[in-house]
Amino acid sequence: MSSISSWQTRDLSHCRTGEGRDIFDIHEHFSQWVEHARPGGYYLYDLFASSAPGTDIRLAQTGERPLLNLASYNYLGLAQDPRVLEAAVSALARFGLGAAGSPYLSGSLSVHDELARAIARFKSVDAALLFPTGYSANVGTIAALVGPGDVVICDILAHASIFDGCALSRAKLSLFRHNDPRSLARKLEQASGRVLVIVEGVYSMDGDVAPLAEIAELCRHHGARLLVDEAHSAFVYGAHGRGLAEHCGVEEQVDVHVGTLSKSLGGMGGYVAGSSELIDYLRAYSRSQVFSCALAPALAGGVLEALRIAIAEPQRRARLWDNVARMRGALREHGVDIGDSSSQVIPIMINDDTRVFTVAERLLDAGIYLNPVRYPAVKRNRSRLRVSISAAHDGTELERAAARIAEVLRELEVLA
Numbered sequence: 001m002s003s004i005s006s007w008q009t010r011d012l013s014h015c016r017t018g019e020g021r022d023i024f025d026i027h028e029h030f031s032q033w034v035e036h037a038r039p040g041g042y043y044l045y046d047l048f049a050s051s052a053p054g055t056d057i058r059l060a061q062t063g064e065r066p067l068l069n070l071a072s073y074n075y076l077g078l079a080q081d082p083r084v085l086e087a088a089v090s091a092l093a094r095f096g097l098g099a100a101g102s103p104y105l106s107g108s109l110s111v112h113d114e115l116a117r118a119i120a121r122f123k124s125v126d127a128a129l130l131f132p133t134g135y136s137a138n139v140g141t142i143a144a145l146v147g148p149g150d151v152v153i154c155d156i157l158a159h160a161s162i163f164d165g166c167a168l169s170r171a172k173l174s175l176f177r178h179n180d181p182r183s184l185a186r187k188l189e190q191a192s193g194r195v196l197v198i199v200e201g202v203y204s205m206d207g208d209v210a211p212l213a214e215i216a217e218l219c220r221h222h223g224a225r226l227l228v229d230e231a232h233s234a235f236v237y238g239a240h241g242r243g244l245a246e247h248c249g250v251e252e253q254v255d256v257h258v259g260t261l262s263k264s265l266g267g268m269g270g271y272v273a274g275s276s277e278l279i280d281y282l283r284a285y286s287r288s289q290v291f292s293c294a295l296a297p298a299l300a301g302g303v304l305e306a307l308r309i310a311i312a313e314p315q316r317r318a319r320l321w322d323n324v325a326r327m328r329g330a331l332r333e334h335g336v337d338i339g340d341s342s343s344q345v346i347p348i349m350i351n352d353d354t355r356v357f358t359v360a361e362r363l364l365d366a367g368i369y370l371n372p373v374r375y376p377a378v379k380r381n382r383s384r385l386r387v388s389i390s391a392a393h394d395g396t397e398l399e400r401a402a403a404r405i406a407e408v409l410r411e412l413e414v415l416a
Contacts, residue, residue: 013376015029041372045371053074055392057071057072057369070369073232074263074266074388075344076236076306076310078309079267087302088298088302095109095297099112099296100293101293102290102291104283104290107294111297111301111304112300115300116271122242127280128279132295134260134261134262136270137288138165138258138270142196144286145256146171149193150193151193151196152171152173153196154175154176155199156176157205158198158200162229181211188218194225195222196225198229199226199229203345205345205373206340209233209237210228212245213248213249213250226256228256229258231263232345234257235264236264236320245257265310269295269299320390323389327398327401328341333402334403334405335406335416336348336406337349339384344388344390345386347387348405351382352381353380353383355412355414356385359372359409362412363408
């Protein structure tokens, strides 16, 4: 890697090989690249917050001045709710810092059982199973449900955890075009044997939603099972907040409901919900659950209270969607490209893998915290900044932020 500018034409995918016989030779190749990539813009992935991820956030690297936080998943504004924090502290005092064991052995606590039952009631299913993270929920569930000889048909833009679960399962993987039921239909017609279809509710990089009613009908027609990852749609979509499946009227046609506790509920962890037979099976065979320490009790206690609040205060969802409409409308009014987003996830399309860092830096200077997203999280030259809207945001402040974002994009000639 001879030139300093080479980091701009290379990315993480170019640094996975080494030339010697020692597997650590790969480190030298990566180090040469990152020596220039980090000061060139990748340092933006190493910013440490010194405050909670509320609507304002402080970063040590920017002098602790308050920034408007448009980067966190705190969709319902529950991460800092005093009632949630009090419940977490109470669970911490009662159960200690950690569960000190896997769920299969000594790590199952009464607060875990209470949370799992509450999630199942909320989702209107028989049972639910907790996981340490949303990532481990997908990996463990997929690898347990399918194996060699089975077929997984997956949306091509699905989350990395879904693809990793498919790889671990060793099932045959078939991809259909993003949000394209006709492409899915062709894949289902070609498949034989046991088939699992996997989609997300809201896609986290584009903010668009799955045509779930059509997908569910195709699965029913072809006898395939359906897994829906509602990480970004549970607790915010639907008349009762149960997710996109409720919103589309297909809850009973979804066989496996997967979600996270780290977004709308402001905590950490994942869950799978469905029939009692499904959950009993996963409890025995989902390795990422069986062989991980159980969810920290303070997290379980805090998330349980967050769920209670989300159910009792539907006005939070109403405020969220009002804020989403105001932000999306303001950005479009200023001519900002937000792709096909129709959710609380709004991409600011830059489509330049180097310039996206410059835009993020200028927005930090302007008092707005947004993260650059580029390959491998998205396709090359489909880079963007990802806005996450919260019910806790002030609508007027969001409109001012949209104007400032557009101003920065024009200054940098990203926007005409």
